[in-house]
Amino acid sequence: xxxxxxxxxxxxxxxxxxxxxxxxxxxxxxxxxxxxxxxxxxxxxxxxxxxxxxxxxxxxxxxxxxxxxxxxxxxxxxxxxxxxxxxxxxxxxxxxxxxxxxxxxxxxxxxxxxxxxxxxxxxxxxxxxxxxxxxxxxxxxxxxxxxxxxxxxxxxxxxxxxxxxxxxxxxxxxxxxxxxxxxxxxxxxxxxxxxxxxxxxxxxxxxxxxxxxxxxxxxxxxxxxxxxxxxxxxxxxxxxxxxxxxxxxxxxxxxxxxxxxxxxxxxxxxxxxxxxxxxxxxxxxxxxxxxxxxxxxxxxxxxxxxxxxxxxxxxxxxxxxxxxxxxxxxxxxxxxxxxxxxxxxxxxxxxxxxxx
Amino acid sequence: xxxxxxxxxxxxxxxxxxxxxxxxxxxxxxxxxxxxxxxxxxxxxxxxxxxxxxxxxxxxxxxxxxxxxxxxxxxxxxxxxxxxxxxxxxxxxxxxxxxxxxxxxxxxxxxxxxxxxxxxxxxxxxxxxxxxxxxxxxxxxxxxxxxxxxxxxxxxxxxxxxxxxxxxxxxxxxxxxxxxxxxxxxxxxxxxxxxxxxxxxxxxxxxxxxxxxxxxxxxxxxxxxxxxxxxxxxxxxxxxxxxxxxxxxxxxxxxxxxxxxxxxxxxxxxxxxxxxxxxxxxxxxxxxxxxxxxxxxxxxxxxxxxxxxxxxxxxxxxxxxxxxxxxxxxxxxxxxxxxxxxxxxxxxxxxxxxx
Numbered sequence: 001x002x003x004x005x006x007x008x009x010x011x012x013x014x015x016x017x018x019x020x021x022x023x024x025x026x027x028x029x030x031x032x033x034x035x036x037x038x039x040x041x042x043x044x045x046x047x048x049x050x051x052x053x054x055x056x057x058x059x060x061x062x063x064x065x066x067x068x069x070x071x072x073x074x075x076x077x078x079x080x081x082x083x084x085x086x087x088x089x090x091x092x093x094x095x096x097x098x099x100x101x102x103x104x105x106x107x108x109x110x111x112x113x114x115x116x117x118x119x120x121x122x123x124x125x126x127x128x129x130x131x132x133x134x135x136x137x138x139x140x141x142x143x144x145x146x147x148x149x150x151x152x153x154x155x156x157x158x159x160x161x162x163x164x165x166x167x168x169x170x171x172x173x174x175x176x177x178x179x180x181x182x183x184x185x186x187x188x189x190x191x192x193x194x195x196x197x198x199x200x201x202x203x204x205x206x207x208x209x210x211x212x213x214x215x216x217x218x219x220x221x222x223x224x225x226x227x228x229x230x231x232x233x234x235x236x237x238x239x240x241x242x243x244x245x246x247x248x249x250x251x252x253x254x255x256x257x258x259x260x261x262x263x264x265x266x267x268x269x270x271x272x273x274x275x276x277x278x279x280x281x282x283x284x285x286x287x288x289x290x291x292x293x294x295x296x297x298x299x300x301x302x303x304x305x306x307x308x309x310x311x312x313x314x315x316x317x318x319x320x321x322x323x324x325x326x327x328x329x330x331x332x333x334x335x336x337x338x339x340x341x342x343x344x345x346x347x348x349x350x351x352x353x354x355x356x
Numbered sequence: 357x358x359x360x361x362x363x364x365x366x367x368x369x370x371x372x373x374x375x376x377x378x379x380x381x382x383x384x385x386x387x388x389x390x391x392x393x394x395x396x397x398x399x400x401x402x403x404x405x406x407x408x409x410x411x412x413x414x415x416x417x418x419x420x421x422x423x424x425x426x427x428x429x430x431x432x433x434x435x436x437x438x439x440x441x442x443x444x445x446x447x448x449x450x451x452x453x454x455x456x457x458x459x460x461x462x463x464x465x466x467x468x469x470x471x472x473x474x475x476x477x478x479x480x481x482x483x484x485x486x487x488x489x490x491x492x493x494x495x496x497x498x499x500x501x502x503x504x505x506x507x508x509x510x511x512x513x514x515x516x517x518x519x520x521x522x523x524x525x526x527x528x529x530x531x532x533x534x535x536x537x538x539x540x541x542x543x544x545x546x547x548x549x550x551x552x553x554x555x556x557x558x559x560x561x562x563x564x565x566x567x568x569x570x571x572x573x574x575x576x577x578x579x580x581x582x583x584x585x586x587x588x589x590x591x592x593x594x595x596x597x598x599x600x601x602x603x604x605x606x607x608x609x610x611x612x613x614x615x616x617x618x619x620x621x622x623x624x625x626x627x628x629x630x631x632x633x634x635x636x637x638x639x640x641x642x643x644x645x646x647x648x649x650x651x652x653x654x655x656x657x658x659x660x661x662x663x664x665x666x667x668x669x670x671x672x673x674x675x676x677x678x679x680x681x682x683x684x685x686x687x688x689x690x691x692x693x694x695x696x697x698x699x700x701x702x703x704x705x706x707x708x709x710x711x
Contacts, residue, residue, distance in 0.1 A: 251527045
């Protein structure tokens with residue numbers, strides 16, 4: 001396997017873990033109260049279907065990145081195709097900034113003001129986003145070498161308190177769950193993780209098939225993130241927690257460990273992932289802007305700094321958690337539109353180019 | 357070169373962020389309580405106590421007991437925090453003790469509050485003391501200062517815990533308060549002059565309310581059924597014969613027949629016999645032991661069913677048989693009408709060190 005392919009897979013999986021272990025479990029338990037596997041499977045398979053079109057669409061349009069492919073078809077394609085993505089990425093930065101800082105304040109820094117926690121996330125990711133794509137990929141790989149044994153050990157320890165009968169009843173929920181608001185909220189929730197693949201500069205060559213099939217491991221993480229808290233607390237109690245997965249890790253009791261609270265270690269690892277994920281999102285915003293106004297790198301960096309300050313203020317204006325949840329709901333139509341239209345359009349362009 | 361210097365300067369500046377200025381409190385400015393006591397007195401006021409070990413000076417071990425009364429739990433903790441010279445750090449709490457009167461009124465609200473507050477971890481053990489809570493704290497303080505055995509070791513699986521004691525942590529109690537199908541047991545203790553504390557038995561909780569008091573042998577049965585690891589638990593068959601279960605393997609069948617839950621529990625024991633006089637044959641020992649176990653098991657099941665407290669985890673086995681909404685009625689409708697039967701199988705491994 002080429003080293004670039006490995007970098008890309010590792011970064012993909014890391015950001016997937018970061019996303020799935022925070023948002024995902026509480027969305028699942030809010031949607032259904034039995035047969036959670038069905039919802040996870042539905043969401044994941046939809047996300048991965050789109051992922052399939054995206055990855056292989058990119059392969060067919062190679063060696064160009066998504067921006068080059070769209071701008072080759074003309075200005076209208078560029079704006080209609082990628083402007084929704086641009087706006088979605090902006091919202092995504094606000095939401096994840098707010099979620100990660102809330103999570104940190106919840107677990108680790110109970111007295112630190114939230115704006116400061118947000119700044120701690122934003123400043124390093126902004127710094128990374130001013131660099132190149134390769135540096136992000138290399139950082140991701142380096143981080144994974146350091147944290148993957150720790151993550152593995154944490155997952156192993158989290159099995160300490162599981163009572164597997166708690167995950168019952170497994171029988172699928174009624175059809176009405178699919179029309180539930182929270183089910184719609186969770187559609188394509190995993191998709192933002194894949195976005196960055198389209199922005200990888202064409203000089204970096206990678207194996208699309210390997211990226212897709214290893215990317216499927218993300219489904220496994222989705223199952224772990226839901227079923228470990230469920231097996232520990234059961235649906236009745238887990239639906240009351242804001243962040244079920246860290247709450248489940250908090251039950252682990254090891255006398256001899258230096259880190260008495262495993263959830264804190266896990267939280268620290270998540271912060272690393274979060275910074276990486278934010279950096280990637282900010283970088284895509286910068287690259288999109290560069291394509292829209294045909295700007296120089298320095299120009300786009302200045303733009304990115306100004307935008308980050310605006311996003312920081314927006315995130316600060318979301319005072320309570322309800323507003324964050326409402327913002328997730330508001331952004332859902334945009335998310336669904338973005339992640340259905342872009343991969344399908346890309347795939348279609350790819351097919352057309354092959355036949356032409 | 358100039359750029360490099362500038363960069364290095366900025367990188368060095370970023371280390372200033374590492375101090376996390378808002379949350380730094382040096383260890384010598386922190387008070388780290390290990391035991392917390394909660395009681396509600398006659399005037400409906402919360403009485404909160406903390407037992408805080410103080411750094412050893414010379415040969416002396418010291419414990420500081422602080423207490424406060426307030427209308428709410430949080431206000432009591434906050435008042436203590438204001439009055440104390442050090443900052444109160446509750447993260448390392450090992451044991452939370454309620455007194456019996458409070459427990460009988462129900463501890464659901466308090467457990468809920470503890471889980472909700474950031475500053476508590478969810479792993480302290482929960483116990484009940486059957487005496488005035490101040491007496492308990494000051495007596496255990498005295499005996500600690502004399503002997504040096506910390507109180508919470510009594511409940512730790514890697515030190516003082518035996519199979520006669522129940523062991524439930526805060527998160528388990530919280531889970532049981534909300535769970536449709538699972539209840540927990542808590543140990544009941546009191547202070548003693550002989551050892552630091554004396555174990556009296558257990559209580560079965562039903563969603564945070566005390567439903568039934570359990571004798572130590574009943575708790576032993578509970579630990580057998582819920583398959584806790586076995587430690588130092590002997591069962592006496594008669595005055596001269598004791599049996600030491602080495603391996604306990606409970607298996608279950610749970611079925612719904614004509615809308616009625618039918619539950620069968622089978623426990624396989626592998627035992628070591630310890631007798632002072634060789635007067636019983638192996639068949640007799642097995643027969644008596646099986647009889648004794650079956651009788652105690654059925655007795656316990658009947659008592660618990662009457663109180664609607666499902667500490668023996670019958671409901672857990674039926675989770676797969678019902679829908680989530682049917683399980684909401686488990687404790688009050690389905691569990692009392694469950695048909696429960698038990699059987700016990702025993703094998704003797706050896707007779708200790710003597711042939």
